[in-house]
Amino acid sequence: MDAEEERQIRKPAGARHTPAHWIMRAQIIAFSRQGLRTSAIAAKLGCHTQTVRERIERFDTEGLAGLGDRPVAGRKPRITEVERGKLIAPARSTPPGRLTREESGDLAATDDSGPPRWTLDSLTPAARAQGIVIARGQVRRILRAEKVRRRHTRSWATSTDMASS
Numbered sequence: 001m002d003a004e005e006e007r008q009i010r011k012p013a014g015a016r017h018t019p020a021h022w023i024m025r026a027q028i029i030a031f032s033r034q035g036l037r038t039s040a041i042a043a044k045l046g047c048h049t050q051t052v053r054e055r056i057e058r059f060d061t062e063g064l065a066g067l068g069d070r071p072v073a074g075r076k077p078r079i080t081e082v083e084r085g086k087l088i089a090p091a092r093s094t095p096p097g098r099l100t101r102e103e104s105g106d107l108a109a110t111d112d113s114g115p116p117r118w119t120l121d122s123l124t125p126a127a128r129a130q131g132i133v134i135a136r137g138q139v140r141r142i143l144r145a146e147k148v149r150r151r152h153t154r155s156w157a158t159s160t161d162m163a164s165s
Contacts, residue, residue: 006033008064025067028055083132084142090126091118091148
């Protein structure tokens with residue numbers, strides 16, 4: 001290991017604003033270069049000895065690039081976290097077409113053309129209007145994953161009583 005490589009290892013090993021797994025990996029290499037054994041490094045950092053061995057071996061073969069994460073399997077997400085937030089925000093808000101009582105006692109909606117309640121069919125075009133290319137099924141999966149409940153309003157005119165039918 002040359003002086004430049006050693007400097008680049010010591011910098012993340014002592015940093016506070018670097019991700020924790022990078023700090024630990026750099027510390028493994030730094031302790032290894034100081035002559036500590038894998039069992040001593042593992043005990044000092046609170047990890048398994050096999051982890052220490054794998055990190056040292058990976059650093060020896062790949063150099064500084066071996067400190068980073070390898071690409072993960074699977075397709076990259078099509079929708080970013082920001083877009084997910086833009087999709088979830090309306091679902092948690094009051095729909096623009098919902099009737100609310102005004103001071104005069106009349107019922108009125110803030111936007112008569114808007115949906116009276118959020119459904120998958122009303123959230124999908126709302127997301128597309130914000131520039132998010134998404135299908136109805138994906139909206140459903142995202143809302144379920146985020147535990148966003150779409151409450152269905154019940155009409156006062158219908159009864160669930162079997163005797164009144």
